[in-house]
Amino acid sequence: MEQMIRQVLADYGRLPVDAMTLDVDADLYRCGLTSHASVNVMLALEDAFDVEFPQELLRKKTFESIFAIEQALSGLVTSDRVSSV
Amino acid sequence: MPVTRSWEANSGAVRAGVDVASVAAVEASITRFGDRYLRRVFTDRELSDCARDDGPSAESLAARFAAKEAVVKVLRPGGRQLDWRSIEVRREPDGSCSLALAGEAARRAQHAGLDDLAVALSHEGDIAVALVVALGGSARGIEEPEGA
Numbered sequence: 001m002e003q004m005i006r007q008v009l010a011d012y013g014r015l016p017v018d019a020m021t022l023d024v025d026a027d028l029y030r031c032g033l034t035s036h037a038s039v040n041v042m043l044a045l046e047d048a049f050d051v052e053f054p055q056e057l058l059r060k061k062t063f064e065s066i067f068a069i070e071q072a073l074s075g076l077v078t079s080d081r082v083s084s085v
Numbered sequence: 086m087p088v089t090r091s092w093e094a095n096s097g098a099v100r101a102g103v104d105v106a107s108v109a110a111v112e113a114s115i116t117r118f119g120d121r122y123l124r125r126v127f128t129d130r131e132l133s134d135c136a137r138d139d140g141p142s143a144e145s146l147a148a149r150f151a152a153k154e155a156v157v158k159v160l161r162p163g164g165r166q167l168d169w170r171s172i173e174v175r176r177e178p179d180g181s182c183s184l185a186l187a188g189e190a191a192r193r194a195q196h197a198g199l200d201d202l203a204v205a206l207s208h209e210g211d212i213a214v215a216l217v218v219a220l221g222g223s224a225r226g227i228e229e230p231e232g233a
Contacts, residue, residue: 014110035154036110039126039169043118059166 004048005069009033012040024067029060038063045069051076098221100199102158106151106213112143126150126169134176147213148206149174155217156184156202160193167193174204182206184217197221 002024009019013028014037022031033041041063042053051073053062062072114122123132127146135145153172160167171188184202186194194202198221205216 035157036106036114036150039122040114040118043114043121043125055168058168060164062166 001049001070001073002066005045005066005073008041008044008048009066012044013037014040022066024070025065028064028066033063045073049073049077098198100159100197100219100221102155102217102219104151104154104158104215106147106154106215108143108147108208108211108213111147111150111213115141115143115146126153128170128173131174134174144208144213148208148215151213152182152184152204152206152215152217155204155215156186156190159199159202159217159219160190160197162189162193165189174206194219 006019006022009015009022009028013019013033015022015028016032022028028038042058046052053072053076057072057076061068063069123141123146127135127149131146131149132141135142135149150169152174153169156172157167167190168188171186171190173185173187175183175185177183182204184204186202194200197219199219201220203218207214
């Protein structure tokens, strides 16, 4: 999951740093993630993991680090699987 | 005696926010994500205002995105991400633009006592810019002697 998140950030985050080597806890906004780029990252993550971010997860904290994104996605993937059973 | 008009500096009743957006970035998002991107960020009215014969105007949408960000700076919601569609830029018949807030954005504005928002948009080349000025109910002009 972490590698896919890094790839999405590399493709859509428009970061001036290498997303593939960023620390998982690095603050993505401080690294240059803009609000508009975070919209693209969100949509690309939805495509990559076949999930949809609900409105309550659309907060800055959700996308503030690779670790935070992974946490949010883990919850979504799990709840999607549970609801489809 | 000549006077200048100023606003109470410590009332918190006047707020301003400004932001810029890349036209190319908006264009790329439309190309890559299409309607999913447009519907997640913009309201029906905004999409109608920005519709052209050859598709949505990236310049106009970029200016509206900048305006939404400028409003967020005015509302100061902290870590909370407001629904982009709760901040709507409306084109008026005279060509000017106005703002309409809904949901959490409207509640934030009400809580802050901001009851009048003005917006100005512009774009040049790849850059779109928006300025938002908000006045609260407690805002009042005071006159001070020039040089005071």
